[in-house]
Amino acid sequence: MLEPEPDPLAVRLGHVLAGLRFPATRWQLVAQADYYGADSKSRTELGRLPAGLYRDLAAVISAIKANH
Numbered sequence: 001m002l003e004p005e006p007d008p009l010a011v012r013l014g015h016v017l018a019g020l021r022f023p024a025t026r027w028q029l030v031a032q033a034d035y036y037g038a039d040s041k042s043r044t045e046l047g048r049l050p051a052g053l054y055r056d057l058a059a060v061i062s063a064i065k066a067n068h
Contacts, residue, residue: 009045010061016042023055 017024020032029046038046045064054060 007061010057010065012039012042013045013060013064016046017057017060022057023053025053028053029054029060039055 009037012058016033016036016038017029019036020028024032026049029049030043033043033046045067046060049060049063050067054063
């Protein structure tokens with residue numbers, strides 16, 4: 001049986017946010033992206049998130065997908 005393809009968004013942001021401790025606020029996500037040297041797409045997606053506390057990477061991914 002073939003394994004499903006990994007979600008490109010989750011892979012990309014997983015690398016960007018790997019050093020961040022959760023839960024994290026939007027400003028912490030953006031600061032981590034800046035520190036990492038994230039690409040403009042990742043930085044924009046994180047910057048557009050609603051202010052709030054994100055419990056884990058999955059919550060960040062869900063919020064980004066809900067905003068599209």
